[in-house]
Amino acid sequence: MNFKVVIPAHFESTRFPGKLLAKINGKTIINHVVDLANQSGASEVIVATDDQRIAQSLITSECEVVMTREDHQSGTDRIAEVAAKKNWAPEDVIINLQGDEPFVAAELIIAIAEALALTSNASVSTACFPLVDRSDLFDTNLVKVVLDHKNYALYFSRAPIPWARDTFISEQKSLPHDYVGLGHIGVYGYRSIFLLEYSALPHSPLEKQEKLEQLRVLQSGHKIIVTLTHAPPAPGIDTPDDLERARQFASTL
Numbered sequence: 001m002n003f004k005v006v007i008p009a010h011f012e013s014t015r016f017p018g019k020l021l022a023k024i025n026g027k028t029i030i031n032h033v034v035d036l037a038n039q040s041g042a043s044e045v046i047v048a049t050d051d052q053r054i055a056q057s058l059i060t061s062e063c064e065v066v067m068t069r070e071d072h073q074s075g076t077d078r079i080a081e082v083a084a085k086k087n088w089a090p091e092d093v094i095i096n097l098q099g100d101e102p103f104v105a106a107e108l109i110i111a112i113a114e115a116l117a118l119t120s121n122a123s124v125s126t127a128c129f130p131l132v133d134r135s136d137l138f139d140t141n142l143v144k145v146v147l148d149h150k151n152y153a154l155y156f157s158r159a160p161i162p163w164a165r166d167t168f169i170s171e172q173k174s175l176p177h178d179y180v181g182l183g184h185i186g187v188y189g190y191r192s193i194f195l196l197e198y199s200a201l202p203h204s205p206l207e208k209q210e211k212l213e214q215l216r217v218l219q220s221g222h223k224i225i226v227t228l229t230h231a232p233p234a235p236g237i238d239t240p241d242d243l244e245r246a247r248q249f250a251s252t253l
Helices: 029-039 052-057 075-086 106-117 165-169 192-198 205-210 214-219 240-251
Strands: 004-009 044-049 064-067 093-096 124-130 144-147 153-157 182-191 224-228
Touching: 004 029, 004 075, 029 044, 029 052, 029 106, 044 052, 044 075, 052 064, 075 093, 075 182, 075 192, 093 106, 093 192, 106 124, 106 182, 106 224, 124 144, 124 214, 153 214, 153 224, 182 192, 205 214, 214 224
Parallel strands: 004 044, 004 093, 044 064, 124 224
Antiparallel strands: 093 182, 124 182, 144 153, 144 182
């Protein structure tokens, strides 16, 4: 199918400034992400950045670089600027692939794009995986999602949802055998027309509380269709320690 990949790439990072230019196996993280975007078969691969250092690092890469404003509050806002500049067709599917996620499977990118293309009443698509470890459920850095019976997202949270009352009150160490906890994978698909509307969506107190931009989408009444994969996500890179783990992970591939 036809879809585009836009990679928001901000140089400054609270916990790890300049991380996108750190190297794994001799190649920068942002270049690894560009490579996997190309492996997905996207019709266009664009890096959206506000920093010339990132742009310069991509001169020989198979992607287009679009310079964006510095004042964007989220990667989605940055991608929305690209969509406006490109004047894409309203129903074009655009994948938001984070610049610090060098190990996302190309097949998952395709599945997220297909889910949105086939779900006409959804504005956004994303993915999740089953939680099997109690420590993951209570990890506030791992976002959880709850779905309805048609695989639309009901809510996202850093808190452990759903709350298995009887199990968690008893402090049982393992999850119930029938537990339906799902971890969120932060790759998104959008329709171009929705991206043009995104920045104008009303303020979301839920987004502010949880620090999760997808809650702005839900609180505004838009639908998010979620693809379930049974493969847990490969490590992203938020800190220098994450980079070392990513280098170790890469050595096993």
